[in-house]
Amino acid sequence: MRMMSRLSGKRESRNTEGPQLDVRVVRTNKVFKTHKGGKTASWSILVVVGDNHGQVGVGLGKARGIPDAIRKAEDAARKGMFPVPMIGKTIAHEVTAISGTAKVILRPAAAGTGVKAGGAVRACLEAAGIHDVLAKSLGSRNAINMAYATMAAFKSLSSPEAVAERRGLEVKHLVPWLEKARKEEADAAY
Numbered sequence: 804m805r806m807m808s809r810l811s812g813k814r815e816s817r818n819t820e821g822p823q824l825d826v827r828v829v830r831t832n833k834v835f836k837t838h839k840g841g842k843t844a845s846w847s848i849l850v851v852v853g854d855n856h857g858q859v860g861v862g863l864g865k866a867r868g869i870p871d872a873i874r875k876a877e878d879a880a881r882k883g884m885f886p887v888p889m890i891g892k893t894i895a896h897e898v899t900a901i902s903g904t905a906k907v908i909l910r911p912a913a914a915g916t917g918v919k920a921g922g923a924v925r926a927c928l929e930a931a932g933i934h935d936v937l938a939k940s941l942g943s944r945n946a947i948n949m950a951y952a953t954m955a956a957f958k959s960l961s962s963p964e965a966v967a968e969r970r971g972l973e974v975k976h977l978v979p980w981l982e983k984a985r986k987e988e989a990d991a992a993y
Contacts, residue, residue, distance in 0.1 A: 826877055827851045827926045830946040831869070843867075849923070849947055850876035852884065853930025859957065860884035861927065861950045888962040890984050891991075892934035895963055900956035905948035906941040909956050923949040931957065 830849040835842045845867050853859040862879030866872040888895055893911040900907050907924060912935040918928050920938035923946040928936055940949055963981050967974040974981055 823854075824881070825853050825855055825930050826880075827853075827930055828873060828876075829923045829926045829950060834865070846872040848872040848876045849950060850880050851923075851926045851930045851950060852877060852880035853927075853932065855930065855932040857887050857889055857932055858884050859887055859927060859931035859954070861954050863947065885958065887931045887933070887957045888960050888965075889931075889933060890963070890981070891988050892932070893936055894933060894960055896960070898956045898959050900952045900959060901942075902952035902955055903945070903948040904943040905945060905952045907949065907952040907956050908939040908941070909953075910937040910939075911935070912937050922946060924953050926950070927953040927957075 827850065828848060829851055832847045833844060834847050835844050837843075845865055846869050847863065847865045848869070849861070849863055850873060851859065851861050860880040860883040862876040862881070862883060864872045864874065864876030864879060866875055890911075891914065893914075894909055895911065897908070897910045899909075909928075912919070914935055916935045916937070918925055918934065918936055918938075920928055920936065921940070922944070924938050924940055927950055928938065940952075943949075963978045964974055967977045970977070
């Protein structure tokens with residue numbers, strides 16, 4: 804595998820056993836540490852890992868070599884994977900999250916809209932398997948903060964079934980169209 808393909812966009816996981824995960828290198832950064840004898844260079848790499856079916860994680864790895872840094876980041880992302888509640892190929896409701904000085908707003912969109920987002924937010928959404936969403940990033944455009952803000956937004960999402968149970972209502976009273984959406988989702992799975 805060429806070095807450039809590792810540094811840009813999407814690549815498949817190196818493990819053949821278990822579920823196949825979508826691994827995306829979001830950002831690479833060459834960093835230096837100054838010692839008495841001079842500078843030591845290393846790489847800091849941000850990776851997003853997802854199964855394109857609602858599981859996603861983000862990890863940061865640092866090592867002297869790029870492959871080692873990618874491996875460390877991928878392992879950290881795998882350990883931090885969590886489920887994202889979705890309805891079809893979109894999110895259940897609008898959500899806003901902050902990480903550092905980065906702020907991310909995610910809104911559900913109609914089928915066929917696509918992913919209207921850029922940079923680290925797009926990588927996180929696509930790795931999670933969300934295909935129809937509108938995103939807006941405010942504040943800092945730092946890729947690491949944007950990725951962590953997106954993960955915070957995913958964690959604050961809740962499914963309509965969980966909200967209805969918390970409120971003591973039936974789901975059909977809270978979200979009348981959900982039954983049809985879940986039926987279409989099940990039909991598409993077959």
